[in-house]
Amino acid sequence: MSSQAFSPASPTSITEEISTRTMSDVVKDFNTEELIDYLGRKDLKLKETHFKILRKEEITGLAFLKLTKEDFRSIGFALGPATVLVEFNEGLSQKLRNYSSLKTLDDLKEMLRRNKVNGEDITNIKQFTPGR
Numbered sequence: 166m167s168s169q170a171f172s173p174a175s176p177t178s179i180t181e182e183i184s185t186r187t188m189s190d191v192v193k194d195f196n197t198e199e200l201i202d203y204l205g206r207k208d209l210k211l212k213e214t215h216f217k218i219l220r221k222e223e224i225t226g227l228a229f230l231k232l233t234k235e236d237f238r239s240i241g242f243a244l245g246p247a248t249v250l251v252e253f254n255e256g257l258s259q260k261l262r263n264y265s266s267l268k269t270l271d272d273l274k275e276m277l278r279r280n281k282v283n284g285e286d287i288t289n290i291k292q293f294t295p296g297r
Contacts (some may be wrong), residue, residue: 181296187257187259188193188256188257188258188259188287189201189230189257189258192226192229192230193226193230194226194227195225195226195229196225196226196239197219197220197223197224197225198220200224200225200226200229201217201219201220202215202294204216204253206220207253209246209249209250209253210246211246215246217241218241218242222240229254230254230257232250234247234248234251235250237250237271239252255267276278
């Protein structure tokens with residue numbers, strides 16, 4: 166047993182950690198079904214046949230992040246969906262937004278616009294699931 170006392174992370178260190186994480190850091194830990202659920206919630210125009218391929222090939226989040234357009238094509242994806250997935254994959258490397266950095270109403274409105282939240286129907290807001 167360690168003689169060191171537990172000290173919780175400071176808010177500053179938590180904010181710094183969040184601001185350096187990317188969505189890739191989250192996706193890499195997905196199992197196949199979690200990956201399929203995540204992709205299904207995005208507007209990627211994927212069909213059930215695409216999800217069947219991911220299941221058959223046992224594509225996890227970590228494997229997904231390493232796939233190229235040629236890889237997607239070789240496991241049965243047509244050029245269109247393969248291109249969409251590669252472009253989506255590249256976008257996952259963007260840093261996660263620390264929403265505490267929203268300082269003005271305009272910042273908030275811009276974030277909501279980017280996330281396609283129209284303000285009239287809050288049921289369209291995707292639920293946040295904390296890390297597992």
